[in-house]
Amino acid sequence: MTASSTATLPDRRSSNRATLVGFIAILLWATLAPLATLAAMVPPFQLVATSFLLAFLVGSCWTASRGDNPLRYFRQPVAAWALGVGGLFGFHFLYFMALQAAPPVEANLINYLWPLLIVLFSALLPGEQLRVWHVGGAVAGLAGTALLIARGGGGGFSIDPAHLPGYAAALGSAVTWAGYSVLRRRLGQIGEAPTDAVSAFCLVTAILSLLCHLALERTVWPDSAAGWGAMLLLGLGPVGAAFFVWDYGVRHGDIRALGALSYLAPLLSTLLLVLFGLAPNSGIIWVSCALIAGGSLLASKDLLRGKA
Numbered sequence: 001m002t003a004s005s006t007a008t009l010p011d012r013r014s015s016n017r018a019t020l021v022g023f024i025a026i027l028l029w030a031t032l033a034p035l036a037t038l039a040a041m042v043p044p045f046q047l048v049a050t051s052f053l054l055a056f057l058v059g060s061c062w063t064a065s066r067g068d069n070p071l072r073y074f075r076q077p078v079a080a081w082a083l084g085v086g087g088l089f090g091f092h093f094l095y096f097m098a099l100q101a102a103p104p105v106e107a108n109l110i111n112y113l114w115p116l117l118i119v120l121f122s123a124l125l126p127g128e129q130l131r132v133w134h135v136g137g138a139v140a141g142l143a144g145t146a147l148l149i150a151r152g153g154g155g156g157f158s159i160d161p162a163h164l165p166g167y168a169a170a171l172g173s174a175v176t177w178a179g180y181s182v183l184r185r186r187l188g189q190i191g192e193a194p195t196d197a198v199s200a201f202c203l204v205t206a207i208l209s210l211l212c213h214l215a216l217e218r219t220v221w222p223d224s225a226a227g228w229g230a231m232l233l234l235g236l237g238p239v240g241a242a243f244f245v246w247d248y249g250v251r252h253g254d255i256r257a258l259g260a261l262s263y264l265a266p267l268l269s270t271l272l273l274v275l276f277g278l279a280p281n282s283g284i285i286w287v288s289c290a291l292i293a294g295g296s297l298l299a300s301k302d303l304l305r306g307k308a
Contacts, residue, residue: 022249028242030268038230045213052206054235059199073197080193084201087180094173102166110170117178118259137299141263144291260299
């Protein structure tokens with residue numbers, strides 16, 4: 001083994017570890033639908049505001065536990081603020097607008113273009129190379145997700161011109177999250193806006209979501225222990241810690257593999273809904289499982305083989 005090859009081993013292992021850390025976010029996002037179902041009585045922007053406030057507190061406590069001052073991460077370049085707040089708030093704002101202006105099946109399907117877009121956008125990053133198995137895996141995952149979401153909506157999918165604003169908002173949410181993830185990777189490559197800064201972005205996102213709630217919704221709090229527990233867990237997990245581990249993963253791991261692995265989130269989410277009796281079972285779920293899992297494994301071939 002040459003000196004050059006031994007020098008790359010630590011970087012490769014570090015990248016693989018970071019990818020696995022990012023995968024934790026996908027597992028956490030799989031709990032989003034079950035928890036959101038249990039907290040469904042809370043209006044969406046109110047739920048987002050509460051969750052991101054908890055995310056800010058969790059992130060700040062983590063930073064402080066390392067002897068660092070969370071407030072110093074509020075000093076970020078304007079571009080980093082625009083990306084961080086635009087990504088976190090912009091994604092959720094457009095997604096909820098899509099759900100209001102288009103049927104949930106179509107809105108969710110279009111929104112779940114973001115893993116495919118991450119894989120494709122990553123080719124524009126310095127040092128990244130898009131290969132045929134990355135695209136093939138992402139497309140297989142998209143096909144499985146389409147089956148899964150169509151199943152959830154009764155198996156039908158149609159395009160109604162009256163819903164075009166909702167479709168546009170759903171596409172906007174997908175582009176926003178994919179662009180946010182890839183550009184956060186770019187900031188990681190040049191050493192700007194570290195993951196600790198995500199806490200600051202979460203606080204501003206919480207404030208903007210609160211303003212949307214006050215303008216558009218009526219305040220409703222959970223009426224059961226299960227509802228309160230779900231709302232707390234949302235802020236700690238899929239709308240909390242997930243953003244921090246995802247940020248670390250896309251900045252330091254294999255962003256192409258993470259993009260394709262993201263298709264596991266809707267699959268695992270549906271399985272949890274079925275397991276807890278929150279959604280009906282169906283044979284089509286296993287077809288979706290094969291497409292999503294197979295596509296994720298295909299696109300993650302570099303990671304699984306230990307290659308850079």
